[in-house]
Amino acid sequence: MSTPSPQETTGSQAPAALGREDTTGLGRGGTAGLGREDVAHLARLARLALTDEELDHFAGQLSAVLDAVAEVGKADVDDVPPMTHAVPLTNVTREDVVTPSLPRDVVLTQAPAAEDDRFRVPQILGEEE
Amino acid sequence: MSTPVNTDLTTLDAAELGRRLAAGETSSVELTQAYLDRIAAQDDVLGAYLHVDPEVALARAGEVDAARAAGEELGPLAGLPVALKDVFVTEGVPTTSGSRILEGWRPPYDATVAARLKAAGTVLLGKTNMDEFAMGSSTENSAYRPTRNPWDPDRIPGGSSGGSSAAVAGGLAPWALGTDTGGSIRQPAALTGLVGHKPTYGAVSRYGLIAFSSSLDQAGPMARTVLDAAVLHEAIGGHDPRDSTSIDAPVPVLVKASQEGARGELAGLRVGVVRELGGDGHTDGYDAGVLERVRETVELLAGMGAEVREVSCPAFDLALPAYYLIAPSEASSNLARFEGMRFGLRVGDDGSHSLEEVMSLTREQGFGPEVKRRIVLGTYALSAGYYDAYYGQAQKVRTLITRDFTSAFDDVDVLVSPTSPTVAWPIGARVDDPLAMYAADLCTLPASLAGLPAISVPCGLSEGLPVGFQVMAPALSDDRCYRVAAAVEAALDAARGSRLLDELANREAAA
Numbered sequence: 333m334s335t336p337s338p339q340e341t342t343g344s345q346a347p348a349a350l351g352r353e354d355t356t357g358l359g360r361g362g363t364a365g366l367g368r369e370d371v372a373h374l375a376r377l378a379r380l381a382l383t384d385e386e387l388d389h390f391a392g393q394l395s396a397v398l399d400a401v402a403e404v405g406k407a408d409v410d411d412v413p414p415m416t417h418a419v420p421l422t423n424v425t426r427e428d429v430v431t432p433s434l435p436r437d438v439v440l441t442q443a444p445a446a447e448d449d450r451f452r453v454p455q456i457l458g459e460e461e
Numbered sequence: 462m463s464t465p466v467n468t469d470l471t472t473l474d475a476a477e478l479g480r481r482l483a484a485g486e487t488s489s490v491e492l493t494q495a496y497l498d499r500i501a502a503q504d505d506v507l508g509a510y511l512h513v514d515p516e517v518a519l520a521r522a523g524e525v526d527a528a529r530a531a532g533e534e535l536g537p538l539a540g541l542p543v544a545l546k547d548v549f550v551t552e553g554v555p556t557t558s559g560s561r562i563l564e565g566w567r568p569p570y571d572a573t574v575a576a577r578l579k580a581a582g583t584v585l586l587g588k589t590n591m592d593e594f595a596m597g598s599s600t601e602n603s604a605y606r607p608t609r610n611p612w613d614p615d616r617i618p619g620g621s622s623g624g625s626s627a628a629v630a631g632g633l634a635p636w637a638l639g640t641d642t643g644g645s646i647r648q649p650a651a652l653t654g655l656v657g658h659k660p661t662y663g664a665v666s667r668y669g670l671i672a673f674s675s676s677l678d679q680a681g682p683m684a685r686t687v688l689d690a691a692v693l694h695e696a697i698g699g700h701d702p703r704d705s706t707s708i709d710a711p712v713p714v715l716v717k718a719s720q721e722g723a724r725g726e727l728a729g730l731r732v733g734v735v736r737e738l739g740g741d742g743h744t745d746g747y748d749a750g751v752l753e754r755v756r757e758t759v760e761l762l763a764g765m766g767a768e769v770r771e772v773s774c775p776a777f778d779l780a781l782p783a784y785y786l787i788a789p790s791e792a793s794s795n796l797a798r799f800e801g802m803r804f805g806l807r808v809g810d811d812g813s814h815s816l817e818e819v820m821s822l823t824r825e826q827g828f829g830p831e832v833k834r835r836i837v838l839g840t841y842a843l844s845a846g847y848y849d850a851y852y853g854q855a856q857k858v859r860t861l862i863t864r865d866f867t868s869a870f871d872d873v874d875v876l877v878s879p880t881s882p883t884v885a886w887p888i889g890a891r892v893d894d895p896l897a898m899y900a901a902d903l904c905t906l907p908a909s910l911a912g913l914p915a916i917s918v919p920c921g922l923s924e925g926l927p928v929g930f931q932v933m934a935p936a937l938s939d940d941r942c943y944r945v946a947a948a949v950e951a952a953l954d955a956a957r958g959s960r961l962l963d964e965l966a967n968r969e970a971a972a
Contacts, residue, residue, distance in 0.1 A: 371837055378793060378840045379800065380833055381821035390834055397838060397895055403782040404854045407861060414856030415863060417676045417706070418662040418912020418936070424705040438569045444807030453802050454816045 366394045470495040471632035472966050475541055475689040478635055482529075482540045489522035489529075489540030493584050496542050500587070500633050508608045509618075509628040511547050512555045513587035518542070522584045538696055539582030544634035546625050547588040548595055549680070550669040551575050554585070558671045559593040559603045559621075562827025563805045572669025573704070574638060574680050574697040581696050586634050590624030593829045594796065595645055595673045597621050598901035601892050602831045609888070610653060612926055612965060616885040619649025619901075625683050626653040630965065636684040636693055640670060642677045643784050644880075644905025647917040650683050651880035651929020654919045654961045656690045656946060657683045659905075661936045662912030663708040665694075666701035674791040675706075677784075677909050685962055687722070687918060687947040691715035694939070710937060718940035722947030727765040730945070733772035733873035734759055738904045739882065740771060743778075746900055747882040750923025755879045758920040758930045761952050762877075762945070772873060774865035779858045780906040785899055786842045786855035787910070793839030796832070799824065834895060863911040870935045875945055878904050880917040880929030904931055914939040918946035919961045920953065927961065 366374075368391045375382045382390070436449060445452040470478065470492055481487045497515045504510055525540040550556050550568035552575075557563040571579065579585070592602035600608040600623025610618040611631035618627040622639030626649035629637050639646040641659035650657025658681045665680045672678060682693035698712035734740065739747045739755065763769045801807035801823030809822040828836070842851035869876055882903050891897040908915035913933055920930035930949060934941040954960050 366841065370841075374837045374840045374844075375833075376821075377844075378797075378836045379817065379820045379824055380828070380836060381818075381825040382833065383825075386830070386833065390830075390837060393895055394834060394838060394841075397785065397834070397899075398841070400896055400899075401782040401785050401838075401842075401851065401855075404779055404786065404858050405850060407776070407779055407854070407858050409854065409857035409861070412857040412860050414853055415859040416856060418863075418910075419706055419708060421663075421706060421708075426702060434569045439803075442566055442569065442804050444801055444803075444805065445810065451803055454810050454814065454819045455812075456816045 366391055366398055469632075471499045471635075472962075473635070474685045475635040476686070476692065479537055479541055483537070489525045489542075489584060490519060492540065493518050493522040493542050493586070496586055496634060503631055503633060506609060506614055507611060507627050507631050507633065508606045509589055509624045509631060509633050510544070510587045511557060511559070511590050511603075511605055511624065514554070518584055518586055525582050525584065536581050537692070538578070541583050542586045542635060543578055543583045543693075544586045544589050544625060544628045544637040545575060545578075546591050546622050546637065546639050548591060548640050548671050549575050549638065550671065551585065551588065554588065556588065556671070557605070558595070559591040559605065560827065560829070560832070561604045561806060562799050562823070566805050568669075570669065573666035573701045575669065577697050578638075589622070589628050589637060592621035592623070593832050594671070594792070595621040595640055595642055595678075596792065596831050596835055598644070598648060598898050599886075599888075599891065600624060600649075601888065602829060604829050607888055610885045612653065613885065615887055616926070617652070617888055619652035619881070619885065621645040621649075622657075622683065623649045626650055626655055626657070629653070629655055629683055629685060630962065632966075636682065636689050638680055638693070638697065639683045640678055640680050641905075641909065642674050642679075642788060643909045644902045646681045646683060647905050647915060647929065647931060648881050648901060651917045651919070651931075652885040652927060654927035654965065655683050655685065656687050656916065656918050656950070657681065658690050658694060658916040658939070658942060659908065659914065660694060660698065660939055661708070661914045663706050664710075664712070664914070664937065664939065665698050666704045666707055668701055668703040672795040674788040675795060676791060677788060685960075687943055687950050688716065688719045690916075691719040691943050708937070713937060713940040715940055715943045718944040719947040722944035723951040725765050725948050725951065727762065727767045727945070727948050730762075730767040730875070731873040732759070732762055732767045732769045732945075733869055733876045734769060735777065735876050735878045736771050736773045737775065737777040738878035738907075746903065747879065748884060748923060751879050751881070751883060751928050754921040754923055754928040755877075755930055758949055759877060761949065765948055765952065770873065772869045772876060774862070774869055774907070776858060776861035776865045777907045780862055780910055781899060781903055783855040783858040783862070784902070784906045784910060785838075786851050787859065789835040789839035790842045790852045791839070793836045793843065796828075796836060799827065801827070831895070859910045862907050866907070866911045866913060866933075866935075874934070875941050876933040877945075878931045878933075880904055880931040884923050884926035884928060908933045912936060914942050916942035916946045918949050920949060921961070922964070
């Protein structure tokens with residue numbers, strides 16, 4: 333999963349590239365209702381460690397929301413193209429010129445943890461996979 | 462000229478304050494101090510600000526005053542204080558987007574709009590409260606505290622730019638910037654008696670605006686008058702090479718349009734009243750008082766020479782479900798960047814948790830309930846097997862909504878509606894009912910989905926609370942919004958013999 337930085341504003345890309353996760357755990361084709369297990373599965377995909385209380389609470393709320401948004405299915409959209417964006421811009425380019433980046437030490441002062449002029453992150457080697 | 466008699470600078474509009482600064486009748490330090498005093502006295506109750514640094518603001522004001530004293534050529538905004546919604550990153554100034562996950566973060570750069578206001582000589586008063594990551598319609602989803610409505614502190618100020626609306630309406634800032642994804646400038650402006658404009662998508666830079674839903678997010682002005690909003694809009698608008706969705710076109714001439722509109726020059730203007738937004742058969746969920754004020758305002762426009770007709774936009778009925786699929790989908794992608802590695806909160810990094818566990822714990826602790834709900838919903842709508850039925854279908858409905866606008870604008874110059882179906886509601890009334898909260902956006906969503914400019918201008922009171930009138934226009938025709946809004950504002954002010962916000966000041970004086 334890519335994690336764009338906050339200053340990135342190229343919003344025209346469809347989020348679909350990130351979102352097409354395998355969610356076969358949900359089953360296929362069902363419409364209404366998100367159960368507790370469904371919410372837990374989606375939360376795992378989104379890296380959210382929801383509590384038991386949240387799972388109970390959100391399952392009910394999200395089922396109601398899902399019923400409401402499923403209304404889009406009523407529209408007759410045969411031959412209607414999808415609209416991803418309001419501005420008909422494609423391929424915005426610029427000269428490939430090197431410009432200064434943000435100073436490393438300034439950026440690292442805002443990091444949760446830094447070491448040796450780098451972001452320090454939790455160990456990833458030795459994890460399952 | 463007589464000596465200014467109004468000793469309370471914080472009840473004046475920015476245009477008058479700018480005139481006094483240029484004329485040497487006040488200084489930026491005096492002005493900034495007046496707002497800081499007002500913030501100190503009022504903000505414990507209102508909760509409009511998340512961050513105020515009086516020393517920095519006064520030092521900045523002193524610099525502008527010194528430059529003026531030295532005879533430097535200054536722009537019309539020089540020395541005027543301004544407040545920014547906390548969604549805009551500001552170099553060295555704490556920026557949270559209303560979320561715990563960014564608590565204490567000091568961004569290393571300025572948003573383009575913040576940089577432009579700085580270059581224009583404005584003084585940053587502070588960062589205003591907001592629904593977390595701009596997700597909400599009441600500012601109750603702020604991770605820090607709710608904001609209260611200056612008209613009635615037991616009620617919400619709208620959202621998500623509710624800190625900005627409360628600050629300006631309450632006299633805690635002369636004007637402010639907000640952002641609008643599904644109505645987050647227009648609805649809080651409506652609910653607090655302000656003017657708020659969502660520019661054409663791409664007309665104001667999104668660089669440095671913490672992203673919620675990238676195909677919808679747009680920054681814009683919130684102000685006491687249409688003219689002030691136009692001045693602020695012109696100052697921030699225009700192409701920005703750092704935002705690849707920025708439109709490379711001149712900013713429409715908005716100040717002039719506002720001045721012409723204020724003279725009531727509307728002859729020949731064709732106004733379409735959208736049936737699906739509060740018209741016959743579509744009044745469920747609307748306050749009768751809101752519809753009455755809007756109907757009166759339409760009559761007012763007709764009286765000024767506008768040709769008024771009803772217009773039907775059937776796909777607008779599906780704007781709410783389409784929006785609440787598209788926005789959460791984009792949000793679930795955008796908010797992936799908050800994983801506790803490069804900035805903000807990190808939880809569980811004690812050697813006993815894996816990288817993924819640290820990410821999950823950080824996001825669990827750093828995000829509030831509405832953000833989590835939308836991430837889960839967006840993840841679902843984008844997932845294989847559901848993508849076509851939800852996200853894909855919503856995108857096609859978005860096309861239908863845009864087509865409705867296009868065909869309507871074949872026949873009329875602007876479309877009008879209420880801005881919000883209701884007046885400000887009591888704090889807590891909708892906080893645990895997402896669908897009730899979402900319904901607040903009913904009227905503002907169509908223009909958001911189509912990327913069109915739309916303004917909210919006050920059109921009176923209902924139950925003693927402000928009502929907003931929405932004017933929507935074709936892309937890059939923002940000037941039409943300002944022209945019509947200025948006509949409404951001038952006619953209502955003339956009929957009332959005062960400005961709507963004077964009513965608020967009078968109530969406060971009487972209390």
